[in-house]
Amino acid sequence: MENKDDLHILGQTIKLGKSETVTFEVAKLHTRNTLEVPIIIERSKKPGPTVLITAGIHGDEINGVEIVRQIIAKGINKPKIGTTICVPVINVFGFLNMDREFPDGRDLNRVFPGTNNGSLASRVAYFVMTEIVPHVDFAMDFHTGGADRFNSAQVRIEKDDPKLEELAHVFGAPFIYYSKNLNKSFRNACSIAGVPLLLFEGGKSFNIDSNITNTGVNGAKRILNHFGMLNSKFKVSEPKEKPIVIEDSKWLRAKFSGMFKPTVKINSYVTKDDILGNITDPYGTFNHFVKAPNSGYIFNVNESPIIYQGDAIFHISTALKDDKSTVTESV
Known part of the structure; x- marks a missing residue:
């Protein structure tokens, strides 16, 4: 007789109290080598929630992969009750090639829920949604900023979702950013499937930042502790400051091409007309100071030394929760 507490993934049965690593065969390479995605499953002897922890949807977002790696390496994923499912690298093709996308040129994060007979990226999305997500009660997905844009540690949720708002505050990143589900x-x-998900953003591509990874790991510990799943050997610290909730924001774009040097620090609060950085040319004949279009928090900075006109260079808040004022100044 089948036990209702058994977990069935990829034809394998994982019972309470067991640890298993199952693999999903993505595809065979043109060399006929098999490419697989490891899925690390840890189950307590006591039933409880199932939490999914993922990273590497974009293959160049190494910082997120490092957060999940640390969660596994430190044994944080071994729950006191319930089950954790960790997938450190969903887009293993992109991770191998140090590329954001799949070999078919598709962004995995734009093809969900996928299809069983679609593109390679679509098939991986379909596997995640049919083999893993139906078992899950809650998910955390770890990302980083694209290209040279460095994101403050932040949790992204949709506005007017009290359950996710509560969990975002439990996670304890410096910022909570209201962002519509794309x-x-x-x-x-996951939202359509009824699985609440916290999306963490922090750092930039091709980079591992210890402050960002510490924030991600500590946030995951707080969430597991909130669900009663964290092993008692791990200490949980409260965030140093209450998260700042950003209701609205704007991108500040470069008015000129040139050599770019930001002077404002990430996470800083600036006031209107503060100097945030400058754009120069290689010949010493041009120097443009970039000024804040409004007062707000800087929670993304472009760290590329060379920029082009129209490039996004700063992300600044324009409205905070419980702050009724809004910003209308043009950039």
């Missing part, structure tokens, strides 16, 4: 994203697909 069509065909993993977050949106």
